[in-house]
Amino acid sequence: MPAASGDDDEPSKDAPKDADAELEAAIAAIRGNKDLPRPPYPTLPNMNTPAPMSAKVAAVQAYIEKLSYNFTGVNYFDVRKHRPMSRILETGREVTRQALPIKCVEAVFVAAYLTQGLRELERVPFSFRSQIDGVTYKHIVLAVKHSSKWGSVGLSRRRELYYKDLVYDSLAELFLEYKRSYERVFHTLRRVKVGLPLPHEVHAGEIICWAYISQKCLDVPVAAAALADHGRNCHRLSDQWRLECKKAKELGQKPPIPPQAKKRQEAKQAKTGREVVEEERLETDSSEDERAAMDAADAPADAEPAPPPQQADAPNRPSFLAV
Structure with missing residues (x-):
């Protein structure tokens, strides 16, 4: 990955292994020099x-x-x-x-x-x-x-x-x-x-x-x-x-929470609540369809197929579940 603009290039693989030790020694030498101005x-x-x-x-x-x-x-x-x-x-x-x-x-x-x-x-x-x-x-x-x-x-x-x-x-x-x-x-x-x-x-x-x-x-x-x-x-x-x-x-x-931040928090919580309710409703509808399919699969071969679920009980059911 190329280095970011303005950053120093990364050291090559051929760099000496004792580079860190040399740097620490140089820093120690500077710290030990009492003649350097503050x-x-x-x-x-x-x-x-x-x-x-x-x-x-x-x-x-x-x-x-x-x-x-x-x-x-x-x-x-x-x-x-x-x-x-x-x-x-x-x-x-x-x-x-x-x-x-x-x-x-x-x-x-x-x-x-x-x-x-x-x-x-x-x-x-x-x-x-x-x-x-x-x-x-x-x-x-x-x-x-x-x-x-x-x-x-x-x-x-x-x-x-x-x-x-x-x-x-x-x-x-x-x-x-x-x-x-x-x-x-x-x-x-x-x-x-x-x-x-x-x-x-x-x-x-x-x-x-x-x-x-x-x-x-x-x-x-x-x-x-x-x-x-x-x-x-x-x-x-x-x-x-x-x-x-x-x-x-x-x-x-x-x-206390500032009024504007409180309004945003309440709106977020309300939105999250609506999403949770919708998700639970979809899960319930899906479970009902799965149970109906399982009942039809478990029925004897000479039995009549189970009737489809009544659509009138769920008028707002999404189209992809009604197919």
Whole structure:
């Protein structure tokens, strides 16, 4: 099988068997060399300066870019999103301490950690699903809002797909800009998901809502209208979500499901239920036909053949069973 584009060729069969040992020896020699300078660590941005909010957001983005994108295929940090907010912030802090390469999810964690003290900055998870040549890709950034202006921070292989200046008048405008950006890199944007604002006050066990609404991108005006409405109401929805989560925790229940996701789940369950009922009905009809055939086969040779099953009892029987 040929190697994927951009990947190194696989070693030939004639490669020396002690290649791994040589590599380990080289790594040990580098680690043992005390004269080598320590790799530079990016300087954390100062969020307490009296600079404009747009400058602070740009500083967060500049820091994330200095960490560089992780092309190794190995995650150095915990990338699970469905954890309490406190754990997400711990991972963001760990990334700043280790300064290892990251991907889009870790970039969102770092952005949340660095902006945790900026209470006037609203931070909303913004996820994308795109396709190119039949392959589906997922991506996430952190949309930010300040004084009715939207922007975003994050990390990707392409700059067009993460950082947006704090200049857009609505979440819908930010969405349309991302759609244009995806088209510039020859991707087709299929679906977007938007969560609820991340809390600035962290309580024990508080869960983040990563996807409160989900919109297909085939009908752009409908998607844009839904996102504009969510952008206006997400802060109120967040307060309601936190109250529902608190009640569920007190009752020992699971966190509530977002309304849109709940509707999809109910529709899926109803569809599955209909399929099960139809399957059971088909199995029953098939069993009746098989029993009739077995009765006819077991009858004496001089006996009259058993009459066919009455069709009036099953008017909705599929044509392929009535043959």
